[in-house]
Amino acid sequence: MTCDEKNRLSGPDFSEALYSLIRRTACDLPEDVEQALKRACDHEAPNSTAQKVLSLFLENVGLARKKQIPLCQDTGLPLFFIRHPSGLSRQTIEKACADAVARATREQFLRPNAVDPVTARNSGNCVGAGIPGVYCEEGDGEALSVALMLKGGGSENVGRQYSLPDDALRAGRDPEGVRRVVLDAVRRAEGKGCAPGILGVCIGGDRGSGYLHSKHQLLRPLEDANPDPVLADLEKRILNDANRLGIGPLGLGGETTLLGVKIGALHRHPACYFVTVTYMCWECRRREIRIETDGTWRFL
Amino acid sequence: MIELNIPISEDRILSLHAGDAVAISGIATTGRDAAHKYMVERLIEAKGPLSKEDRCLYDELKTIYRGGAIYHCGPIVRKSDERWSIVSAGPTTSIREEGYEDKVIAAFGLRLVIGKGGMGPRTLAACRAHKAVYVHAIGGAGVTSAEAMVEVLDVFKMEEFGLPEAFWKIRFRLFPGIVTMDAHGRSLHAELAEQFDERLARILG
Numbered sequence: 450m451t452c453d454e455k456n457r458l459s460g461p462d463f464s465e466a467l468y469s470l471i472r473r474t475a476c477d478l479p480e481d482v483e484q485a486l487k488r489a490c491d492h493e494a495p496n497s498t499a500q501k502v503l504s505l506f507l508e509n510v511g512l513a514r515k516k517q518i519p520l521c522q523d524t525g526l527p528l529f530f531i532r533h534p535s536g537l538s539r540q541t542i543e544k545a546c547a548d549a550v551a552r553a554t555r556e557q558f559l560r561p562n563a564v565d566p567v568t569a570r571n572s573g574n575c576v577g578a579g580i581p582g583v584y585c586e587e588g589d590g591e592a593l594s595v596a597l598m599l600k601g602g603g604s605e606n607v608g609r610q611y612s613l614p615d616d617a618l619r620a621g622r623d624p625e626g627v628r629r630v631v632l633d634a635v636r637r638a639e640g641k642g643c644a645p646g647i648l649g650v651c652i653g654g655d656r657g658s659g660y661l662h663s664k665h666q667l668l669r670p671l672e673d674a675n676p677d678p679v680l681a682d683l684e685k686r687i688l689n690d691a692n693r694l695g696i697g698p699l700g701l702g703g704e705t706t707l708l709g710v711k712i713g714a715l716h717r718h719p720a721c722y723f724v725t726v727t728y729m730c731w732e733c734r735r736r737e738i739r740i741e742t743d744g745t746w747r748f749l
Numbered sequence: 750m751i752e753l754n755i756p757i758s759e760d761r762i763l764s765l766h767a768g769d770a771v772a773i774s775g776i777a778t779t780g781r782d783a784a785h786k787y788m789v790e791r792l793i794e795a796k797g798p799l800s801k802e803d804r805c806l807y808d809e810l811k812t813i814y815r816g817g818a819i820y821h822c823g824p825i826v827r828k829s830d831e832r833w834s835i836v837s838a839g840p841t842t843s844i845r846e847e848g849y850e851d852k853v854i855a856a857f858g859l860r861l862v863i864g865k866g867g868m869g870p871r872t873l874a875a876c877r878a879h880k881a882v883y884v885h886a887i888g889g890a891g892v893t894s895a896e897a898m899v900e901v902l903d904v905f906k907m908e909e910f911g912l913p914e915a916f917w918k919i920r921f922r923l924f925p926g927i928v929t930m931d932a933h934g935r936s937l938h939a940e941l942a943e944q945f946d947e948r949l950a951r952i953l954g
Contacts, residue, residue, distance in 0.1 A: 498927070502887065505925075509890040513837075521891040522825045522837040522913075557836050560825045560913055569783070571911025603842040603866075603888070619953075629953055636949050639942065641842050641866040643888040690952050694945050699865065699888050701927070702941055732889045 462744040467549035467595065471527065472558045473748070474597045474736040475519040478510045481671040482647075482708065482733045486510070489645060489698075489705040499703025506698070506731060520732050524559040525599040527581035530668060532588035543583045547576045562602070584661065594749070596668050596737040604642035604730040609634045610659060613722040622722045624683050627652055627712075628690070634726040635691045635707065640700015643730035647671070647709040648687070651725045654715035659725030666711035667729050668737075675712065684710045698731070708733075752923070756816030757860040759880045765928050767935040771884060772923040773861065776902065777818035778810070781841050783914040785849040787906070793856045806905055806916075813918065814857035818884075821846065821864030823913030825891070826901070833901040835919065837891030840865040843883070851875035867929055867938030876932050883930035897924035 490503035513520040529546050551574040553559045563577030564570070575581070588594075611630040613622050618633050620626035631650055638646065649666035651659045675681040688710045697703020708731065717723065740746040753761065755775025765771070780788070792799065792807045799807060824838035843850075843864030850862060854875040862872065862881065865888040876882060886894060903918040929937040 505887045505890055505893065509887070509893045512896075513892045516892065518892045518895070519825055519837045521889045522823060522839050522895075523841065523891075524825070557825050557827050560823065560837075561911060562913070564911065571913070573911065606842065632949060632953065636945055639866070639938075639945065640888070641844060643865070693952060694948050695941070696945055699885065700867070700941065701885065701929070701937065702944075730889060 462746070463545055463740065464549055464552075466738055466740055466746040467545055468552055470595060470597050470736055470738050470748075471549055471553040472517075474599055474734050475524050475553070475558045476517050477514050477736075478520060478732060479735060482731075483507070483510055485671055485708045486645075486731065489708070493703055493705060497703060498701050499697045499705060502698040502701060502703075503705070519558060519560075520734065521601065521730075522560060523601045523603065524562065525601040525734070526562060526605070527559065527575065528598045528600055528664065529581060529583045530596040530598070530665065531583065531585045532592070532594045533585060534591045534593060535587055537593070539583075539585050542585060546581050546583050550575050550581045559599075591742050593740045594737055595740070596735065598664065598667060599734040600664070601643070601730050601732070604646060604728045607634075607638035607642040608660070608663075608725075608727045609637065610656060610723055610725045613724060624679060627683060627724050628687055630724050631687050631710075631726055632690055632694075634728070635696070636694060638728050639696055640698075642728040643732065644696055644700055645698055645705045645708045645731050647729040647733050648707060648711065649727040649729065650710065650712040651723070652712065652714045653717035654723060654725070655718070655721065656723065658715055659723045660727060662713050662715050663725045663727040666713045667727065667733065668735055669711045671709045677714070680712045680714065684712050750925075753861070755818055755860075755921075758816070762860055762880045762882055762932050765882050765931055766933065767928055767931045767937045769928045770925070771928060772925055773818060773863070773884070774922050774924070775817070776813060776918065776920055777820055777861075777863075778813055778905075778919065779822040779824060779838075779915075779917040780819045781821050781823050781914055782845055783910040784906070784916055785846045785853065787910075788856075789849045789852050793852055809905070810916070811857060814859050816858060816860050818861035818863055818921075819853070819859060820886075820919075821862070822894075824895070824898075824917060826912055826917070833904065833917075835895045835898045835901060835917070838895040838898055839889055839891040840886035840894070842866045843868050847871060854879050854881050863924075863926060867936065870939075873930050873934065873936050873939070876930055877934045880932045882928050882932055884926035885929040886924070886926045894924070897922055
């Protein structure tokens with residue numbers, strides 16, 4: 450890679466691309482999620498609370514897109530997942546992300562969501578230690594892609610990590626054990642994570658990697674199929690079971706408790722068997738852009 | 750749809766039941782984590798005499814909350830031409846205030862607690878004792894909620910708490926929600942939770 454190509458990250462085009470990515474992610478719900486909400490709305494009993502709540506969701510989605518206003522006041526933690534060619538400076542990438550976040554916050558597309566836990570002071574620009582989250586991975590070829598997830602705090606609070614075996618839940622170290630603990634997480638979340646949610650699950654890994662990998666799963670489109678047949682089957686079973694719990698939109702009762710379940714796996718230490726669940730609210734805000742070597746970019 | 754205008758009388762609250770759809774109008778404030786901690790620890794249960802600033806705010810909040818409402822919300826706000834407006838402002842999860850809300854209801858005479866996700870037995874008992882209800886707003890509906898928050902009248906503790914956590918004094922017009930905890934001791938959340946447990950037990954076998 451030439452020096453010029455590396456510099457595509459520090460140029461004005463890259464900042465503009467990141468800013469546009471944030472803006473669209475905050476205001477425009479992805480098509481697959483909106484379609485899933487529409488199907489759920491049709492599926493719920495006519496005039497039920499669940500159906501009314503889902504139509505209010507869809508009204509909000511339409512209005513946010515039309516007026517270019519953030520869908521939810523909690524624009525969450527901005528998490529950037531970046532695949533880059535070899536040789537790019539991560540420091541440059543991180544700075545560009547932080548600058549774009551600060552600009553989007555100044556323009557009210559993000560809420561200032563970075564609070565110092567020691568002094569209780571809000572940094573005011575949504576930038577702080579560890580915020581935004583920037584996760585880089587070196588990919589093949591020259592393509593540079595940036596996926597952004599805006600992860601709300603209410604749904605983040607209902608995520609859970611289990612260490613199997615779990616006697617109380619009668620969960621052993623097998624797919625059935627995973628099913629049992631994941632359904633426990635859904636039950637405990639009730640409506641508090643803004644149901645109907647989407648689950649990102651990681652089987653294995655350590656306490657840190659488990660959470661990160663579970664978030665990676667949330668970047669997958671709702672309609673995709675897991676290439677691993679065991680995980681694909683587990684995803685279907687958990688989704689089906691969760692939607693029989695009756696939790697429904699916002700936990701006020703109904704048929705739609707989850708819109709999707711996405712499971713990944715990481716190798717584990719022989720002593721450890723973690724199942725990590727990240728709950729994404731119904732407003733699953735994620736978008737991805739691809740930036741070419743000449744600096745042009747587009748939404749994927 | 751039942752219209753509620755702040756200030757709200759005890760009789761009006763007693764006429765409400767879990768499951769009722771309501772639309773709220775009048776002056777209220779937002780208040781979430783920092784606000785609740787502050788109200789309980791530094792105003793209601795203050796160890797010594799209040800500073801002049803705290804005394805002033807305490808009096809102001811008493812005036813707003815008597816027969817009134819608090820909204821669990823950390824809005825996105827915009828300032829243009831020296832005037833604040835609300836951009837996006839759906840509810841935040843209420844259960845984090847469970848340790849504080851009963852004291853706040855009792856101290857101020859609140860009639861409405863607005864948020865999402867429901868609250869626990871302490872708040873339910875306070876609703877019954879002091880004649881208040883919990884109103885569930887539409888989680889995630891930042892834009893439609895903001896449309897019912899028509900005017901920003903003032904803001905308190907903005908510097909100390911930051912924009913999302915400040916008390917925003919706002920004029921509400923037909924703000925929509927559903928009563929899920931009433932003053933008769935009924936909580937839809939508690940009732941539904943029993944159903945969820947039964948169903949989960951059946952699914953897990």
